[in-house]
Amino acid sequence: MAALSGKFLVGVYDDDEKLLHAIPKIRKEGVKIMEVYTPFPIHGLDHALGHPRTKIGIAAFLFGLLGCTCVLTLMIWTMGVDWPMIVGGKDPISIPNYIPISFEGTVLFTAFGMVITFLITNGLKPDPYPQLFDKRATDNKFVMAIELHNNRMSEDEITRVLRDNGAEEVNLKQF
Known part of the structure; x- marks a missing residue:
């Protein structure tokens, strides 16, 4: 705005x-x-x-998808390709091991993305002189x-x- x-x-x-x-x-x-x-x-x-009905849910889904993709890519690359670590005889690329961190990354990206989206779409920024129609x-x-x-x-x-x-x-x- x-x-x-x-x-x-x-x-x-x-x-x-x-x-x-x-x-x-x-x-x-x-x-x-x-x-x-x-x-x-x-x-x-x-x-x-x-x-009209808000499309904020679509933005939340896309931020979550981006977060999950970024976190999975980072973990698969670092733990399975760049520096493979064999822990307990498991495969270096073992998706079940990555699920908790993927969930956390999804939530983190969604939260930050939604806050930024909210601030941008509503035109909220630090303003020493807010434009109010009526203070009441x-x-x-x-x-x-x-x-x-x-x-x-x-x-x-x-x-x-x-x-x-x-x-x-x-x-x-x-x-």
Whole structure:
């Protein structure tokens, strides 16, 4: 997510149920909602906003596959090809011996890969001046951000729609 710029209308709600019931009505009016910020997760919010199902599981599988492949390649190369070690009369390339370390490598690569993926896809980086729509969204309010240049309706019409659907405040925010 890049840095925000432009004009936004910010609808502030005091109840998660009001917000969840207002989203389909607001979208039906033709307003494109950029994002909703809440102090805690709300079940069904992604579906109400029309977000597609996440593909994060595919990324996790690929990181795990990469980890398992790297660890197996390292162990087979070092213990079986480059410096073969015969321990207890076993074959130098004995896959059952490598299973515990392969599992650990899979988990390690998946964990680090998912953290890096999360940080990159969400645009999270150290920022001394975070761009917040409303500071109360981290405490007790539910904030709906609407980008004005993405909507055909005027600012006054969108404000009316938000107020009609339970917003206790509607503010203009410019970044």
